[in-house]
Amino acid sequence: MDPEPGIADVVPWPDFAAAACGALQFLHQQLGWDVWTVTRVVGDRQVVLHAHPAEGLPPGASLSWEDSFCRLMVAGEAPRAATVTAAVPEYASRSLGPVTRVAAYLGVPLVTADGELFGTVCAVGFRARPRSASRDLPLVEMVARMLSTLMAAGLRPPAPDS
Secondary structure (H helix, E strand, O other), X not given: OOOOOOOHHHOOXXXXXXXHHHHHHHHHHHHOOOEEEEEEEEOOEEEEEEEEOHHHOOOOOEEEOOOOHHHHHHOOOOOOEEOOHHHOXXXXXXXXXXXXXXXXXXXXXXXXXXXXXXXXXXEEEOOOOOHHHHHHHHHHHHHHHHHHHHHHOOOOOOOOOO
């Protein structure tokens, strides 16, 4: 049965993948930034589950967790929002695996129901962003918390390829 026309655009997503992709598309449309991703930490790797635009970083791409911007952010060693990564020494000394020359970064952890790190929602810019772009952070934190809540409520992300 098809939903009524007045509610068709707000029916629930059928699964976590659709919710994550919808969230990334929304963030890209509302805030810009070059590439948005939902990632999962698997062992010593950070694996891309979803990206928008999709051609920006293919799903399944991975990079060393130890060398990632996101690890620094999660550990509290660098800020969640860096509109000019060259101005943040911790970020300036890194390269981001499949994405090189990251000039701006924004990331927020995704957390499981038991308070463990799952992965991240993050964005990169290939050019520095204005300082005002740091105002984007509360919206991204809300989206990340909603995705974490969906996982906690039982909407499971796909199992990682080992």
